[in-house]
Amino acid sequence: VVVGGESKEDFVRIVAHCAVRLPENKPRYIMGVGYPLDLVVCTALGADMYDCVYPSRTARFGTALVPEGMLRLKSHSNENDHRPIEAECDCLTCKHYTRAQLHKIATKEPRAANLLTIHNLRYQMRLCSAMHTAIIEQRFGTFARDFIYKQFPSGDIPLWVRQAMEYAEIDLIR
Secondary structure (H helix, E strand, O other): OEOOOOOHHHHHHHHHHHHOOOOOOOOOEEEOOOOHHHHHHHHHHOOOEEEOOHHHHHHHOOEEEEOOEEEEOOOHHHOOOOOOOOOOOOOHHHHHOOHHHHHHHHOOOOHHHHHHHHHHHHHHHHHHHHHHHHHHOOOHHHHHHHHHHHHOOOOOOOHHHHHHHHHOOOOOOO
């Protein structure tokens, strides 16, 4: 499945339509999907593999991927924040740099993009590993619901995400 340019509602409808028609014993690859929420949604709909420039492209803009969404390191709120991007992350960037250090170089030095790319790729690897484990342990529905509520703590979940979870028969009610 190749995606790009369609509305999110059409996107989830197309992925859901295609995924159920593909052989279960074959991998289901979606090209151009890289947003963490899209990875969880597409996995819920039956996709297995993805690739996208999103982790590195967003890093070039000084943004790190975190469980709550995105952390914009160019923001002045990070100027004196001496925590890692993500405390639980085992990547080189989180082990050796603080948000304040990354904030300082995010607008001036190209290596900031490299450091954030390292983190963003590791974030997505950890996300995919967590999804894999949840599938094996037959608790993916709970995993997806928890992930979505972490992204939308107020419960203001976009229509396309709610529709996707309906297609996947995952109840979003806590």
